[in-house]
Amino acid sequence: MRTIYFDNNATTAVDPQVLEAMLPFFQGLYGNPSSIHHKGGEVGAALRLARQQLADLLGCVPAEIIYTSCGTESDNTAMWSALRTQPDKRHLITSRVEHSAIINNAAFLKRLGYRVTEVGVDREGLLDLDQLRQALSPDTALVSLLWANNETGVLFPVEEVAQLCSEKGVVFHTDAVQAVGKIPINLKNAKIDLLSLAGHKLRAPKGIGALYIRKGLKFSPFMIGGHQEGGRRGGTENVPYIIGLGVAAKLAVERLPEENTRVKAMRDRLEAGLLKIPFTRVNGHREYRLPNTTNISFEYIEGESILFHLSHAGICASSGSACTSGSLEPSHVLRAMGVPFTAAHGSIRLSLGTTNTDDEVDEALRIFPEVVSKLRELSPFWKDDGPVQDSDMLTCEDNNCQVCN
């Protein structure tokens, strides 16, 4: 069976060029870059190149980058640094649709006595900028926002928010894990203070991330140790992976136009084809979003069931439904957007990449209608060609039901 991988927001396949560049650093080039001898020296030069390659992708200088183990570590480092360097400020602002790294840190900080404002989004997932403006206060230590939402691909106006924060003297962090490599980023002219990224979302392996720290920003390390990364992140450098991320960054620069033309065209064609299936809807703003992502709800059926049938037909995708995650409620992102539960339970995220082809889109457009109608035939809410209008089970009987309201 042929695999059609439409889950590039979850992770990407390591590019062969990336792997090839990494391999020498496991054996021949095994030196510790901190060593004074020639084995250390030959690695040091390669690391400098890799850091330059990543800096080129972000539009910053190499010294503004530190390497971490993953996006989550970058997020933690950014948040805690901003709070530690401004101990008198006890307020932070984030949004209702963040990644769990930020959500769970914010929840923890609340328990420590911090005040947290979670800015809402509208029905299309766009940030409520007015609410954010009003929440900013002299007590605000940090604003942290996703650049691109991992579930819907919707973009936040981070450059605008960064400008606003800069005027108010508030540190601004963005988790750009999904944005890097998919949309143009130029930090040189932006007022962004901190930016997180993860290698495995852009064809580097899992286990490597980076944090951009604007030159001149007060910083407190998360991982205290040796002099590595200018004393900003202790621990011997993960050399092969840093090299891999460098090559991945170089490839991402080269492929950025393709992401925004060919990949976008495939996404649009896939989406348009799927919308021909009755009772489907796109979640998220159609324009202000990543070129590779679509989040579609198939009403009256449930996401996990869809994913299993797709998987058996070779298609890899994700869902914001409750059942896939083990929680009982659908994704917090869709709930924050006010997507009705009837649609949220049947939501599927498809995220494409440069490895995908038009053939795969054709194949998916053949498979999807079969899967959807198979499950709708099983559904008590579906009869013949449309939804059952008078079912008692459409909503629960309880008017106080938290889920429905």
Place this chain on the structure above:
Amino acid sequence: MWEYTNQVMEHFERPRNVGVVTRIDGEGQVGSLSCGDALRLTIQVDRDNDIIEDAKFQTFGCASAIASSSALTEMIKGRTVDHALTLTNQDIADYLGGLPREKMHCSVLGQEALEAAVANYRGVKPKAAEGQVICECFGVTDVEIERVARTNRLTTLEEVTQFTKAGGGCGKCQEKLEEILARILKKGTGKPAPGNGKSAGRMTTLKRIKLIEDSIATQIAPALMRDGGDIELVDVNGQEVYVTLKGTCASCPSSKRTLADFVTERLRTLVDPEIVVKEYRPE
């Protein structure tokens, strides 16, 4: 990715008895579209003999919800209504070779649908609807929580949520759930169920043997028979229960151990946690 058994995937991919029976004698609807899973079960009953002639389902939900519904219909077809009602959610899970803990509520959904369909057939109010709603997010009553907690011997809040969904939404009712749980654990498992050491201690030897006998006949033997096995009670001596086990692979030591483990687990649940199952080996 969930680790579903082959049986779950088989029933999910090729669900049995989908649709609505020709003559609806009883109908049970549980869950809702907003809750994330919903099951409509219809049964056709031979009224003279009170036997379920046909059962069909329609389910909105995840793979385990669909598989549980399919399994349920297979299990109740041909049974008397009374016999069908002895089915527990654990039986549905067992039929499917087990469900992940987080998905046990799917088996509870099946059991509730059956009860609702039978109640509808008999023209009475379903049991699950009794009591006071504790979890408003998923509309779960105290009666339902208590029953599921007792029959499945749940001890933690997390388990209650996994089995009933209660407490899995906004979380406001979690304190109440803790209270219910504390009450159950303190009181012991009380009347119908069988259960902890204390109540077993009060049981007379005769009642105890009777309970072991009943549990084997109604709960354990049918489960083994489905896989071509069988069990016979030979003797009871204190905590020791002697049985003969027949499996399709009777000569295989590892399969024997699995059978014995299964019987031990069931008897400990249904009768007494101290029970030791021993295989009687005729000379």
